[in-house]
Amino acid sequence: MDLMPLVAPLMTSPLLYPLLVGVSTLDGVLPMIPSEAAILAAGVFAHGGTPSLWIVVVAAALGIFLGDHLAYGLSRSVFGPRLISRFTHVSRAVAAASRQLDRRPTLLIVTSRFLPGGRVTMNAACGTARVPLSRFTPASAIAALAWAAYTAGLGFLGGAAFVESPVLGLALGLGLSFVIGGIAELVRRRSARREVRPEDSPVAGRGLTPPHGPTPGRVREGACH
Template sequence: MLEFLGSVTGSPWLYGVIAASVLLDVFVPLLPSGVLVVAAATAVAGTTATTATTTAAGAADLPDQARHAAESAHVPEILALVLCAATASVLGDLVAYRMARRGGDRFDRALSRSRRLRLAQERLGRALAGGGGALVVLARFAPAGRSVVSLTAGAAHRRAKEFVPWSALAGLTWAAYSVSLGYFGGRWLGATWLGTAVSVLALFTFGTLAAYALRRKAEDAGDGREAGQPAHSA
């Protein structure tokens, strides 16, 4: 797979697949969009190393200059990966936000069928109310956190200007982090399955920590709300 990704690095077809995967995983969180972004960045790191080796072989007395030249040549591809993933992330968030905002009773009925999603929405809604937009960025890394945030914002009829800037920051942060993991992991460990696996593991580890932090924030918000409720007399 890495060899294939390396052969199509820079191709519009590759960016199209990545954009579609990232856009759609707001509705199907099981899609491996993060893994695909990391693998593509690892493949770019592999082509960088290959280019540097080939160039240095023809100019053995200038290996450092050859390496820097190879790295500079692939900067546009790295930036394109980040912008592609971030743009698709924001567009997917907006689609989910608009669907939930316009869904009305139909969305509420669909949500009520999933106890797990309903509880997650309630908890995250409390967390967002207490923690502000910064939690939107954190939720982008948590499994299904992006979906819950976008749907919650739409269902709660939050204004677009309150949601979109944080969604854009979340998408850009996630994309830059994922691409950086893949690229630097590929440079340090090699553009192999090992390098990709370590980078993906780091991505999922951070996602797990983000999910834990969100749960704690939601629980604290829920406890605070309950503590603030007046006691009812018998």
């Protein structure tokens, strides 16, 4: 079934922009909403001149920004921990993210946007860890604009590659998004393993004093007292 006759009128309608704001906002708390596909499709059609690529990016970024703060507010409220604890996988991911927020929170918030499931997890972690809005809001704005431009840009490239077939352009954009997201996730996991290795080193396992621990001289001084 060819969906283009149904999709094309929407993609060339002024209603597209508020729709992008809406789906991008709801996607912040309901990940099953296909905001990425909608932004990609808008980017594909933007190659033809309508809709405007720049307005697509701004509308999507605005929705993402609002959705981030909606998720942040919910997770910071009394209902947040209760909702998160109902999903074991989510609660573990949020706990792991929360432990890293004391280091480079802005970088984590921005880069998590490009990881599968990273947006919801990091926003929930920021809320439960009570990251100040003075730090969360600027990072969310940067992340929202970067991800909106990235996603719409992938769609635009797909539309340029398959001018006569928007479906193939959308498929190319989705494929590139999955590949780049998968590579980013692999890099993140390798980095996380490297950070864990020093704690699991043979020196720590044998009960030997690590290099940064107290020196023998200091131990003897404590014994003399």
